Amino acid sequence: MRAKLEEIMSRVTIDTLEKLAFMFAYPDEDGEAQPKGSVVAGSVAFTGPFSGTLVVAMSIEVLQELAANMLGFDDDEETTEDHRSDALKETMNVICGNLLPAIAGNEVIFDIGVPGVLPSDQEMKIGAGIPDGLELSAKVNLDLDEGQCVLFLFLDGKIPKDVVSP
Amino acid sequence: MAINILIVDDSGVMRSMIKKTLRMTDVPLGIIHQAGNGREGLDVLGEQWIDLAIVDINMPVMNGEEMIDRMLEDPEMKKLPVIVVSTEGSKARIERLEHKGAVFIHKPFTAEVVRDTINSILGIEEGDES
Numbered sequence: 001m002r003a004k005l006e007e008i009m010s011r012v013t014i015d016t017l018e019k020l021a022f023m024f025a026y027p028d029e030d031g032e033a034q035p036k037g038s039v040v041a042g043s044v045a046f047t048g049p050f051s052g053t054l055v056v057a058m059s060i061e062v063l064q065e066l067a068a069n070m071l072g073f074d075d076d077e078e079t080t081e082d083h084r085s086d087a088l089k090e091t092m093n094v095i096c097g098n099l100l101p102a103i104a105g106n107e108v109i110f111d112i113g114v115p116g117v118l119p120s121d122q123e124m125k126i127g128a129g130i131p132d133g134l135e136l137s138a139k140v141n142l143d144l145d146e147g148q149c150v151l152f153l154f155l156d157g158k159i160p161k162d163v164v165s166p
Numbered sequence: 167m168a169i170n171i172l173i174v175d176d177s178g179v180m181r182s183m184i185k186k187t188l189r190m191t192d193v194p195l196g197i198i199h200q201a202g203n204g205r206e207g208l209d210v211l212g213e214q215w216i217d218l219a220i221v222d223i224n225m226p227v228m229n230g231e232e233m234i235d236r237m238l239e240d241p242e243m244k245k246l247p248v249i250v251v252s253t254e255g256s257k258a259r260i261e262r263l264e265h266k267g268a269v270f271i272h273k274p275f276t277a278e279v280v281r282d283t284i285n286s287i288l289g290i291e292e293g294d295e296s
Contacts, residue, residue: 019275020183020274070179071179071183082178086177089177094253096253097255097273098253100255101255108256109256110255
């Protein structure tokens, strides 16, 4: 199940980054790559047939490019912290919104919470902000030209077998 | 005919993305108004001439579905074409919005999908854009 979740999470994220921001990400085959330098992380919780939290951490360089591309900025235009925060939250919202039906199909209903950016002192403590009792069920490392992006899916218990899309 | 459009989304980045995407289409654009939630969206609709509303669903203060419900109760607004742009993946929820007259575009979207949807909902045929 974990391998299937990670394959779906990888595919959905790559597709989202390409369509939202014309950014091309590739799965890190070794799964060892960690964002280097400054990292920004955020999370979005969801409830439904299964519940949990998606955490996304990315290099600041990836986030700068993401925000600039989403906004259609020219190379000489700089993004603000608000732009970057908003871009991360919207990207997490789109990834989560596409991930859940990719796992469970479109017959079930999920409620997705309001995405948030983790405080800077918690950036690399990936468990920070995750409610007790949630287990790490999938992790995906992606490489981009600008740096790395890592996704963590924390679930409250197991995914019921009858809701997994074939 | 220039089309005045109202974009309602709580994300400023997403509003900018939709605006940028609209400029990439051949749709003849008039004034593009923006609002951060359904309540603000209704206020703009009450004050400005709008030909098309592009509305997100999950927003604070007033969500997109409630905004559409309020529009349907208002004789001045009930016939305004509405496009919902959302990550919603539930077939039942999408069908519920469609029954309320909205046309659904899934995020992430392409400029072609936005153009084709606007042309279809406003009855613009290819070559009519200018």
